[in-house]
Amino acid sequence: MAKENNSSTPKKPRFSSWWIYGVIIALILGFQFLGSSSFSSTKKTTTSELQEYLRNGDIAKILIIRNAGQAKVFLTNEALQKSVHKDVSEKPLIPSTGVLPQYILDYGDLQNFENEIKNIKKDNNLDTIVDFDTENNVLGDLLLSLLPFALIIGIWIYLMRRMSGGAGGGAGGQIFNIGKSKAKLFDEKTDTRTSFKDVAGLEGAKEEVQEIVEFLKNPDKYTSLGGKIPKGALLVGPPGTGKTLLAKAVAGEAKVPFFSLSGSDFVEMFVGVGASRVRDLFKQAKDKSPAIIFIDEIDAIGRARGKNNFTGSNDERENTLNQLLTEMDGFGTNTNVIVLAATNRADVLDKALMRAGRFDRQIYVDLPDIRERKEIFEVHLRPIKTSETLDLDFLAKQTPGFSGADIANVCNEAALIAARKEKKAVNKQDFLDAVDRIVGGLEKKNKIITQGEKETIAYHEAGHATVSWMLEHAAPLVKVTIVPRGQSLGAAWYLPEERLIVRPDQMLDEMCATMGGRAAEKVMFNKISTGALSDLEKVTKQARAMVTIYGLNEELGNITYYDSSGQNEYGFSKPYSEDTAQKIDKEISKIIEEQYQRAITLLDKNKDKLTSLAERLLEKEVIFKDDLEKIFGKRPFEKDIQEAEAVVTAASEEGKDEDK
Template sequence: MAKDNNTPPQQPKKSRFSSWWIYGIILTLFIGFQFFGGSGLSNTEKTTVSELKEYLRNGDIDEIRIITNTRQAKVFLTEEALAKEVHEGVSEPSIIPGPNLAPHYILDYGDLQNFEDDINQIKQDNNLETKIDFDKENTRLGDFIFSLLPFVLIIGIWIYLMRRMSGGAGGGAGGQIFNIGKSKAKLFDEKSDTRTSFKDVAGLEGAKEEVQEIVEFLKNPDKYTSLGGKIPKGALLVGPPGTGKTLLAKAVAGEAKVPFFSLSGSDFVEMFVGVGASRVRDLFKQAKDKAPSIIFIDEIDAIGRARGKNNFTGSNDERENTLNQLLTEMDGFGTNTNVIVLAATNRADVLDKALMRAGRFDRQIYVDLPDLKERKAIFEVHLRPIKTSETLDLDFLARQTPGFSGADIANVCNEAALIAARKERKSVTRQDFLDAVDRIVGGLEKKNKIITPDEKKRVAFHEAGHATVSWMCEHAAPLVKVTIVPRGQSLGAAWYLPEERLIVTPEQMLDEMCATMGGRAAEKVIFDKISTGALSDLEKVTKQARAMVTIYGLTETLGNVTYYDSSGQSDYGFAKPYSEETAQLIDKEISRIIEEQYARAIEILNQNKEKLTDLANRLLEKEVIFKDDLEKIFGKRPFDKKENIEDDTIVNDTRSEGSEESGTTENSSPEESPSE
């Protein structure tokens, strides 16, 4: 390949000066001063106390210098002694020319008093003039470090605190405390970061269309502004957890060929007053400098909560200051700055009204739970890296997961692969996915849980009661799988194929409540006793009945009245939005609805008592029964719609489980509990 002559020659990289070089030079000088400062280059040898006494008796020693703080003695020989052969090692000239100030011998002594007495005794016996001196030796490097240590400790603690306060900001002149007001936003780099495209986002067609248009705004703004239109300033992604809001933002980052700043709402929060507002200013300054660009704020409710709520102290709220600065920056854009703000939250009801108005977040994109077709598309995405069986039906998997979010489906695919690997299979089969759904919704199967035959029989009739009543009620979701195998906190479970409805009628709600009460009704019909096993059933029907009365206005007693505040910003304060007389009416109406459906369930079970018993016995025998077993006992369900009649369709009812403390679980008979 020919070399491009236009390429500028690469300049050699300049080595950056580091302050650590100064520290190293200073440390080297001190060490050299310690070791080479007049005593480190002479021929000093170590000796013993007995040899010292021998040299002293021979008159070879001119001076003994006793160092009291180190328990050492330094020995200096006379000129005549240096000429002797025995001292040949220490008589050689030193490396550094000049007067030799270093001792010839050095030794360690034990007790000072005994050592001094022995030397004085030898001097007196041999009439010697050897000088005995006492001294204290200063270790220059050690003393210096010891005196410097408090200052080093204080400076180290100060640097540590500054790093913590600044959130671990980088070093340099802009680091630590000086960088605390800087934005923590991560700039997306399409070359180094993992790239996500719209192809990786299955379902969410409406939401994708909206954000794709935003990307198009930035790529080709003239297409829209030429007709007098203005580029939207912000888009808010709203929806339940796990529906793909953040994934959608990642796809925007991957598709848009513009700088993409990503951060969380909590990144603005800091212990210092004014830091949040400073970071907002810095973020928008960076975005404007790199315009056209996109800012993505995940979990914006961390700073966007409505102002003035629960502010009992009356003090200046740092979070409100941050929100005020965000409002100012968003509304301060020019029409052609080409900076768009994306935000995501699953709590749009608590956001400030000023943040939601047009001119700030011009668009609110609702990201809902996926429907049947969207679930199939999501399965296609998550099954790409998984080795699946060739006969695996994606339509079947989509029908098994009603109400699942995209994150739930990803979890199902991963769990199915783990189950298949645990069973040493070469590919993931349909049964692995069914087991994965059971594992996620119902919990881990507990094969070693000890259940008495009496409890197992009660569990079987409880679950058979759910199956019987739901099979006989027209609008109840058809129950197509029943199990008495313990899972998680549950001793048994009923699995439904719920119809995906957009609106619900009172008849449908009442039939569902009747089917839910079928478990307790079966215990009453067969054993003439009830137990604590219906806690989750009672919790569900109570919520449904309360919703019918207080939210949807579906009862004649209270009429077309609702006490529900969809905004979540009720002005009622601590007071109820109804009187005490109305509260009594609500309680009576809720109780009436539940008791009527309980009595209706008992009536259905009394009419089908023999079939209920056959179903319970088959459940005790097999532990798990399917739709075919119910059809053999009850016949074809006359209410089934053609599109819902599928062979071997097994679907979960995703109702919440009961409390283990009370010994009750979802659609299950109880564990005996002392608290009940």
């Protein structure tokens, strides 16, 4: 009943400062109109007409306004009856309490005007009264005196609103509330409908945050055994893996007040505003406890203190961080407020922020594996009309390394491609085209390429395909194309095996397959080109990682120069000597050249098959795995991926049974 009464009650109009400005402008215009001659019967006249009226004895009084240079003329009652003065004898539209003149004129030189009136009065023996007066425009003078102050105040109000986010920016948008929190309070009934059912994959992360929700719903279950509710949880992972989506699901499931804001919302140009907003945020959360605070992109304020602080430019950010540390775990901290935060740069966060008692749990949200990708496809394909034959397992295999956001983009892109082709449903080929579009870029079939360049591209891509087919640990080929796409003139698509541990022979095989393109150019034309830039960049990174990060080089031994804490980027010196730097450069070059020569040897032995593959590529422009099997036969190192997936699935099911 209360809701009905509220809904039926008419809402009062909200007060706006623009109303005041409108009233002031209306008053000014009103005074102008009221003071103008358009609302009175007073007419302007000339000096010659005035002299004529004076000679005829029509004028009773002339009032000379010295400071305005004007004269007001008042007629006699007899003169008002004459037809000459018919226009000025009518009553004004708006009645006036004072006596209004019938005529008004600008007299010019006062001495001449006064002498002429005296002469006419003397010649015609008139008793016309001539009087002098001064007029003060009180309203005009007042406006002129107040205008500078009003202008300064108006500019100040405008600047304050712009700096604090505008009038519609919530509590922080008002002039004197700039230190208030900008956090948005979510209402589970109206603001968000996301639940854990909408979050596919992320099994471990979901379990962690579900337990936090359970803490708030049923705290006695845990506190009865002596446990304490965690103070906070930090979601860490690559971009697009679903950290913010998990937080939305928590907001939808928790049924408690949920405050959401970004780390940049604390940052302001005024000193002390960030810390003030942190205090206000936690005060609001404590007033509504139990509650959850979600800070997205917390690295905006949580970056380690003292790093790269040569100018003192980040003192305000450090003050904000200090206040956040105090609020999360300090004297008088309320344990009924849980802080969730998300970042993809956990290595730059301050150690004091990461310790237990503040963020008790660090939940790593990793890129989805093949099984989780299938679940994510199922979620994003719900609103899309797909063909009945669509194989989700195949789509999951075709998208290795894709995040949840990437998969959502693939589904949307496939639907757009199908609509462009005027199809009734989205099929398998549309999804493959969408993956190609996202990974490689837009097709550029109209790009001008000479026949010689086209042959070079064909042999280059055929070299990649041939070498990868001949090596045991190279990724199996899906398709090869010489159609320009994005910035590349040709491309080869592979289906990499998802490994948790990579061995040196696997890395070397991948490097050899990558160098197969340049090796094919060398074998067929005895020339090399600039087309292998991306290949060289890839193998150089791999070789450098083998030598400097993973300790897979015999010459340097079991040593790594990788710093997981991120301190190296703030240092001025390398973590190794100049002699070691020369060794590193030498070993990187040695690894790459060995794999290049290995690729040349493989292609020399299979030159006829390489030529056949390149000719077919020139003919069709796009070839698939079946075309390679016709030329090379079955791949000798084909692995049973389905069997490996079955083992992984069985292991995960076993783990779930044990938990039950």
